[in-house]
Amino acid sequence: MKKTIDIMKEKRKVPQGVKDKIKAFNKLKKKILDSLKEGEKTIPEIAKEMDDDIDAITYNLMTLLKYGFLEAGDIDDNDEYYYYRLKNKE
Amino acid sequence: MVESKEYDVLVIGGGIAGEEAALNLANIGYKVILVEKDLSIGGKMIHLSKVFPTLDCGACITTPKVSETARHPNIEIFTFSEVQDIEKHAENDFSATLIENPRYVTDDCTGCQICEEKCPVVVEDQYQWNLVGRKAVYVPFSIANPRIAVIDIENCSLCGLCEKVCPANAIDFSQVEKKSTIKIRSIIIATGFELFDPLLIPRYGYGKFKNVVTSMQMERQLVPTRPFNNVLRPMDGKMPDNIAYVLCAGSRDETVGNPICSQVCCMYSVKQAQLLMGALPMADVTIYYINIRAFGKGFCEFFQQAKGMGIEFIKGKAGLIKEKENGNLIILYEDIQQGNVKEAEHDLVVLSVGMLPNTDFTEIFKNSRVEQDLYNYVNKVDELCCPAKTNIDGVFVAGTSTGPLDIPDSILSAGAASAEAAGYLNGGVK
Numbered sequence: 001m002k003k004t005i006d007i008m009k010e011k012r013k014v015p016q017g018v019k020d021k022i023k024a025f026n027k028l029k030k031k032i033l034d035s036l037k038e039g040e041k042t043i044p045e046i047a048k049e050m051d052d053d054i055d056a057i058t059y060n061l062m063t064l065l066k067y068g069f070l071e072a073g074d075i076d077d078n079d080e081y082y083y084y085r086l087k088n089k090e
Numbered sequence: 091m092v093e094s095k096e097y098d099v100l101v102i103g104g105g106i107a108g109e110e111a112a113l114n115l116a117n118i119g120y121k122v123i124l125v126e127k128d129l130s131i132g133g134k135m136i137h138l139s140k141v142f143p144t145l146d147c148g149a150c151i152t153t154p155k156v157s158e159t160a161r162h163p164n165i166e167i168f169t170f171s172e173v174q175d176i177e178k179h180a181e182n183d184f185s186a187t188l189i190e191n192p193r194y195v196t197d198d199c200t201g202c203q204i205c206e207e208k209c210p211v212v213v214e215d216q217y218q219w220n221l222v223g224r225k226a227v228y229v230p231f232s233i234a235n236p237r238i239a240v241i242d243i244e245n246c247s248l249c250g251l252c253e254k255v256c257p258a259n260a261i262d263f264s265q266v267e268k269k270s271t272i273k274i275r276s277i278i279i280a281t282g283f284e285l286f287d288p289l290l291i292p293r294y295g296y297g298k299f300k301n302v303v304t305s306m307q308m309e310r311q312l313v314p315t316r317p318f319n320n321v322l323r324p325m326d327g328k329m330p331d332n333i334a335y336v337l338c339a340g341s342r343d344e345t346v347g348n349p350i351c352s353q354v355c356c357m358y359s360v361k362q363a364q365l366l367m368g369a370l371p372m373a374d375v376t377i378y379y380i381n382i383r384a385f386g387k388g389f390c391e392f393f394q395q396a397k398g399m400g401i402e403f404i405k406g407k408a409g410l411i412k413e414k415e416n417g418n419l420i421i422l423y424e425d426i427q428q429g430n431v432k433e434a435e436h437d438l439v440v441l442s443v444g445m446l447p448n449t450d451f452t453e454i455f456k457n458s459r460v461e462q463d464l465y466n467y468v469n470k471v472d473e474l475c476c477p478a479k480t481n482i483d484g485v486f487v488a489g490t491s492t493g494p495l496d497i498p499d500s501i502l503s504a505g506a507a508s509a510e511a512a513g514y515l516n517g518g519v520k
């Protein structure tokens with residue numbers, strides 16, 4: 001059966017910007033998930049291990065939280081930063 | 091030749107004002123077509139947390155109205171659609187071109203979001219005012235109506251995964267824009283307002299300093315379907331404990347072309363401040379204001395209640411916002427009472443952005459022009475006797491298309507528009 005996606009492929013090319021967005025998200029996703037494999041961390045703790053901007057880490061971490069890759073734990077002792085950990089996706 | 095569909099009334103815009111006007115007319119038997127540009131009806135209100143001064147839950151009030159509009163047998167809704175080339179031929183005789191944009195998802199969609207899980211593209215979620223990402227295929231938001239997915243084709247990588255996994259076979263990339271002609275007897279413009287873009291005031295640092303947010307972004311942080319797991323700073327996820335509000339950001343300001351008061355910012359800021367005190371009991375909240383405009387029923391009491399809760403009000407005009415390395419912000423402001431310039435540090439700043447006219451209505455008529463008032467809203471040509479009347483007989487206006495209004499006043503204005511439209515349809519009011 002012909003999938004309708006082929007009709008769109010005949011009409012449009014994928015813009016480079018979209019390819020770049022996929023790459024950027026996947027890169028940060030991997031870094032964040034790898035970092036959290038070691039255990040739960042706050043955003044500044046994750047940021048310390050990477051050279052990416054902290055706001056990009058926050059944005060992507062929150063997106064991973066939204067899509068169920070992560071869950072939020074307790075807040076730290078200073079009541080400032082939440083801990084985030086990997087969620088078992090079943 | 092395809093027959094054009096006929097309706098009694100065309101309502102343009104499905105915010106609270108458009109829904110109210112459509113329902114009033116549908117309830118007395120008129121056939122209504124409601125055309126909404128966005129993916130869902132509900133307007134701005136559907137995205138709000140609670141409403142002033144009662145602190146009722148915004149979604150709890152608006153969703154029953156949204157579903158009543160969507161289910162009404164006398165209302166036909168077209169979302170993600172627009173009207174163009176409206177022509178008046180005679181009294182009670184208008185035609186228009188209806189443009190339905192392709193969603194690339196059919197009505198068979200159940201909103202299961204399986205496609206969303208698989209889609210590899212992440213872009214900013216406009217329904218969370220860009221605080222978090224969404225996929226290229228997405229259900230706009232949880233209480234969207236219709237609650238069906240859409241493909242953001244500009245950001246689609248054409249991987250085809252959504253089509254492969256959709257259990258309802260609802261993905262359809264063969265959809266194209268549809269154009270048809272409709273005939274109507276009367277029109278209500280309810281296209282609402284635009285939010286002021288704070289990038290136009292570069293000295294406030296919005297866009298550059300991540301911990302400077304807009305009031306709409308704060309509304310989203312205060313709803314259960316918030317972008318983060320709590321109210322947090324967008325820069326580093328810190329729970330803020332010293333929040334500032336800068337009122338009149340883009341209102342009462344000739345330099346940005348908007349000299350008038352937006353009427354809602356004082357009260358929604360007082361509302362948000364109270365909600366923040368509930369969400370973050372340890373936080374200090376300071377409101378920098380020029381004047382507090384608490385003119386409606388219960389508004390002054392609401393303002394006093396905020397003071398009683400410990401929210402600090404400083405009569406001061408914020409001039410400049412600077413960022414420290416830790417993301418905290420320094421506000422330089424003129425202390426209006428003392429007549430000197432002061433500095434204060436906060437860890438999150440909310441810009442209470444104002445309302446601007448949405449001027450779409452100037453471009454959708456073909457052989458006539460809807461007059462604008464001094465501030466570019468729809469001109470009410472007989473404000474005292476017929477508050478919904480425009481310069482074109484048979485065309486009425488509702489809600490914030492007429493100027494800045496809060497929700498109760500938008501509903502009242504929609505009541506007037508529907509009553510005047512009914513009168514016109516019966517050969518009375520023009």
Ligand SMILES: Cc1cc2nc3c(=O)[nH]c(=O)nc-3n(C[C@H](O)[C@H](O)[C@H](O)COP(=O)(O)OP(=O)(O)OC[C@H]3O[C@@H](n4cnc5c(N)ncnc54)[C@H](O)[C@@H]3O)c2cc1C
Nearest residue numbers: 103105106107127133134141142282283450489490496497
């Ligand atoms: C941050 C914030 C907080 C607020 N809090 C409160 C509160 O607590 N209490 C309160 O009373 N008020 C509050 N308000 C004000 C409230 O949002 C408005 O009063 C209300 O949304 C106005 O409704 P409306 O239908 O006139 O306009 P809108 O909500 O703007 O709806 C207009 C609709 O028309 C659609 N549209 C636009 N152009 C077209 C077109 N060309 N074709 C088809 N459709 C079109 C839009 O997509 C939209 O759905 C707040 C406002 C803001 C910004």
Ligand code: SF4
Nearest residue numbers: 199200202203205256
């Ligand atoms: S398009 Fe298909 S997979 Fe996506 S939400 Fe709709 S039914 Fe679910």
Ligand code: SF4
Nearest residue numbers: 209246247249250252
């Ligand atoms: S085809 Fe487009 S919308 Fe569908 S999953 Fe792939 S990128 Fe996402």
